[in-house]
Amino acid sequence: MSETDLQGETINETQLDEDDRLRPDFVRDVLACVEDGDEQGARDLVGPLHPADIADLFELTPEDRRGALAVALGDIVDGDVLSEMNDHVREGLIDALEPHQVADLASELDTDDAVAIIEDMEAGDQAAVLRALDPDDRAAIEAALSYSEESAGRLMQRELIAVPEHITVGQTIDYLRDNPELTTDFWEIFVVDPQHRPVGTVQLSWLLRTPREIAMSDVMKREQTLIPVDMDQEEVALRFQKYALISAAVVDGGGRLVGMITVDDMVHVIQQEAGEDVLKLSGAGDGDINQPILLTIRTRLTWLVVNLGTAMLAASVVGLFQGEIGKFALLAVLMPIVSGMGGNAGTQTLAVVVRALATNQLTSSNTVRMIFREFRIALANGLVLGLLIGTGTALIFNNPALGGVIAAAMVINNMVAGLSGILVPVTLEKLNVDPAVSSAVFVTTMTDVMGFFSFLGLASVVGLSG
Missing domain, CATH: 1.25.60.10 (MgtE N-terminal domain-like)
Structure with missing residues (x-):
């Protein structure tokens, strides 16, 4: 050393x-x-x-x-x-x-x-x-x-190497050596036609290993991934990830080369987008510890106020069954279990679906299949959890009817959680609303309301009393 x-x-x-x-x-x-x-x-x-x-x-x-x-x-x-x-x-x-x-x-x-x-x-x-x-x-x-912000046009750099397709490898090398003002950081050379539209790329390793007299059109790779200048940065990142790109040409509406995007820029975007969706689900803003305190308070408080409103809606459902709770106080002890488990199940489904939407794994071609898949998962989980909580409740409180009610409510709320966890973000995506921002509020509201309603409603029908 x-x-x-x-x-x-x-x-x-x-x-x-x-x-x-x-x-x-x-x-x-x-x-x-x-x-x-x-x-x-x-x-x-x-x-x-x-x-x-x-x-x-x-x-x-x-x-x-x-x-x-x-x-x-x-x-x-x-x-x-x-x-x-x-x-x-x-x-x-x-x-x-x-x-x-x-x-x-x-x-x-x-x-x-x-x-x-x-x-x-x-x-x-x-x-x-x-x-x-x-x-x-x-x-x-x-x-x-x-x-527009977060578009390929904002991300791209204009410093690139582009040469016409009719020149030779030797002429390209001479051009690079004789023009010191050219950018020095590049991995591939873009080959363009007379209208400055990219027709292929040549990696530096190919250029250095090819005889000087060979035409660039004969050594270039014609298959390439072109990035429209107005494409969202998240879509650009997905293309880089899917096709293992090091750099890619950015083209305008006429197909002319206007810049390039490199993988080092995409690493930052992928990291940013991955963390952004998780933080949006929680309503925590961009989650940056360097963000001004007042901005952080305003961002978080907005969603906390919305959640307060949904909590009041869930409480109003409980209010419909004050008589039943008064007759059998044990209902008040057990009902948070049903709503809480439904909320957790909905959050699991929601996290998977939002990620699938962000990475283009979930599209219109497989949405129906995904809905049935999540329904089966929710039903299976609900039956297992319902059996466990129902049996435990019946044995602990010596009340089989109460056990049956909480088991049925658990199954119902888990199915609601699974379906809302996929239907809410998919619907918001169709409406061009970011599903990561507002899905959690709707899903949590639905599982709370249905959890309380199913448990207390079934208890009322069965006629449980202390």
Whole structure:
């Protein structure tokens, strides 16, 4: 092992733990240097870090000390660091910078990363930053901002290599060598026709192993996955995942090549979308611990108020059977079991269905089959749970009728939970409403209402009394 390797290993052991997370004592040392005015000491500590680790350092720093840290680190906090930074943390830092400073940082980045920095700024600040950019950079970023948020047009980068199909491998290599202004980070070359429509791709490994005189049209792969510029980022991620793509061409309405998307961008999108749906199901917003407190309170409180309304609806069902509960108080003890188990069963089905919708596993072609599948699962689970709770209730309270009532109610509510767990999100999807956002409220309401109604209603019919 070389001396450089040993030094790098020592640095990593000092700064990062076994899980590649910044050590608390390292963070404290950096902030101590900043507080003591030892800016050079802070830069010496942070300099060897990867941009992603520097971004983590800012996220681990208290909000009121991030500005001083950024000043101390100076040009270490470059565009690459900002592009890796949490959105809320980045917004706070950018607000403290002058427009020309933001423009300098954005000019260092690919279009997609520059857009990520600029897109959430206030309109006036955004305009000031765009004015400070070079004309070419400004035109590229303005064009990207013209596309809808979370679309392929926002994600794509315009820095790519495209060559006409009639030139040879040798001419392509010469073109790459003779034009230093071309992007240096690419994995494949796009081959285009005279109308600038992509007709194939050539991987760099093929290019380097092919004789110079061979035409690009003879070495290129004609089958390719084209991404429409207005496609939602979640659909783009699914295509990358399904076809194991490293990069893909983005085309406009006329089929012309306008940019490309790379797999490193998709990793962030896949992670974001996967966590987003889970958090939406709980009504917790985007779940970011760096989100402003007031915004978090407003997001969570909105759904808690909705849940309060549905809880009152369920309570009103219980109110219909006050007489029966008064005669046989044991009903009040047992009825939460029925509604609670139904809610859990509905949540299980809902989580599976929302994920299946998000990953295109559940489509109109197999929806009916999925409904019958979940019905069979719900019926089987309900029968097993009903047998267990019914037998236990009958033995513990020496009341077979009560056992039969709670067993029947458990079966009914589990079937309602299974059906609502799939029908609610599928219906919302058909209505172009995000099923991850509001499905849980409807499913929980249905299982609570039906759980109370079936148990108390059956008890009333049977005529249970203390």
